[in-house]
Amino acid sequence: MKQSNTFDETEIALLLIEGGSQRAEGLRRLDKEYRVRVGAYLRARFPGMRPEDIAECYSDVLIQVIEALGAYDRDAAESSFNPDKPLLPYLLKIAFRRGIDRLRKAKRHEEFIQAVGSALSETDLGRHWKELTLPERQEIRAEACKAIAKLPPKERLVWGIFLDRFMETGERPSEQELHALVCEKAGPEHTFVSVKRALNNGRVAVRRHLEAKGYRDQGIFGDDP
Amino acid sequence: MNHDEREERALDALTASFYHINPDDDPDPLDDPEILDEADRRALAALGEDLVDRLLTGGPNQAPVAAVPEPPPWNSIEAFAVPPEVTALHRGDELLTPEALEELERHRRELLDDEYDESEE
Numbered sequence: 337m338k339q340s341n342t343f344d345e346t347e348i349a350l351l352l353i354e355g356g357s358q359r360a361e362g363l364r365r366l367d368k369e370y371r372v373r374v375g376a377y378l379r380a381r382f383p384g385m386r387p388e389d390i391a392e393c394y395s396d397v398l399i400q401v402i403e404a405l406g407a408y409d410r411d412a413a414e415s416s417f418n419p420d421k422p423l424l425p426y427l428l429k430i431a432f433r434r435g436i437d438r439l440r441k442a443k444r445h446e447e448f449i450q451a452v453g454s455a456l457s458e459t460d461l462g463r464h465w466k467e468l469t470l471p472e473r474q475e476i477r478a479e480a481c482k483a484i485a486k487l488p489p490k491e492r493l494v495w496g497i498f499l500d501r502f503m504e505t506g507e508r509p510s511e512q513e514l515h516a517l518v519c520e521k522a523g524p525e526h527t528f529v530s531v532k533r534a535l536n537n538g539r540v541a542v543r544r545h546l547e548a549k550g551y552r553d554q555g556i557f558g559d560d561p
Numbered sequence: 562m563n564h565d566e567r568e569e570r571a572l573d574a575l576t577a578s579f580y581h582i583n584p585d586d587d588p589d590p591l592d593d594p595e596i597l598d599e600a601d602r603r604a605l606a607a608l609g610e611d612l613v614d615r616l617l618t619g620g621p622n623q624a625p626v627a628a629v630p631e632p633p634p635w636n637s638i639e640a641f642a643v644p645p646e647v648t649a650l651h652r653g654d655e656l657l658t659p660e661a662l663e664e665l666e667r668h669r670r671e672l673l674d675d676e677y678d679e680s681e682e
Contacts, residue, residue: 360613360614360617363613363616363617364613364614367612367613371605371608372594372597372602372605373592373593373594374592375594375597375601375602375605376591376592376593376594376596376597377588377591377592379596379597379598379601380589380591380592380593380596381580381591387600387601387603387604387605388604390601390605391604391605391607391608394605394608395608395612395616398612398613398616399616402616402617424592425587425588428588428592429588432582432588445581445583448578448581449578449581451574452574452575452578455570455571455573455574455575456571456574456575458567459567459568459570459571460568461568461571461572461575462571465575474589477579478589478590478591480576480579481579481580481589481591482591482596485596486596486598489598489600498573499576499577499580502573502574502577503577503580503581508570508573508574538576539569539573542572542576543572546572
């Protein structure tokens with residue numbers, strides 16, 4: 337599915353609020369333009385998701401858009417769809433919620449942030465992170481997520497399970513616990529060493545982006561792959 | 562916990578925090594198609610070019626809502642031809658005792674008689 341060179345969000349929004357065949361045309365063009373980008377966002381946000389789950393989740397996003405347009409017809413104020421707002425962030429927000437519904441029972445936001453703060457306190461990394469500007473932090477965050485999303489599928493799966501567990505409990509799972517979880521979810525062929533290596537490879541990728549922003553504490557995260 | 566372990570724990574927590582976003586915040590710009598691998602692309606392509614049309618018509622990706630027959634208008638002739646238990650909620654008649662069924666039948670006849678009398682007027 338190739339993206340077009342002449343995609344105009346305003347025009348699409350107008351088609352979407354028209355209803356009937358025009359709405360269908362708007363949805364077709366929206367799908368053509370954004371399917372791959374929403375899929376990429378899901379991959380980056382949920383590294384452990386299987387390809388078929390990404391596709392299904394994307395399909396759920398379109399269903400929710402169709403429902404929101406129906407709600408818009410009945411009462412614009414009650415609908416989550418707003419033709420004056422950019423479409424892609426709207427789709428990504430729906431995709432994120434759908435992904436969360438599928439995969440995680442995330443711990444409450446404040447509790448989780450507190451747990452992260454406690455892990456970072458009195459560490460070199462915590463001090464370094466504090467000194468970074470907001471754009472620098474955002475850049476590291478985006479690059480780290482991309483790096484993990486681009487790990488080989490088996491390593492991505494380990495990270496997906498690791499992150500899900502971390503977010504469910506607010507504590508990182510031990511390597512033994514993670515190995516057991518990976519075997520439970522993806523079969524016993526995953527060895528303890530391969531799980532550990534996957535975790536370390538992800539850490540190296542994240543550390544690389546932190547180092548690009550001045551963080552220096554060599555050799556503390558295990559062997560490079 | 563030694564220095565290295567503390568730093569590793571901090572790195573893991575920081576990394577996990579990258580994925581824990583508030584759903585109401587604006588999404589990060591993480592929609593670069595280059596993130597997808599071949600398997601992801603194939604799965605998305607397998608949704609087909611007609612995905613929207615299938616969703617709009619309640620195709621295979623969306624379970625069609627089971628059709629519920631509408632009751633006939635209250636003043637139509639069909640309204641009288643349909644026994645009341647058909648338009649009433651299902652009561653699990655197969656579990657009723659013979660006495661209860663007899664009682665229901667008597668009640669049904671009374672209702673039909675009343676409706677017939679009203680239509681005569």
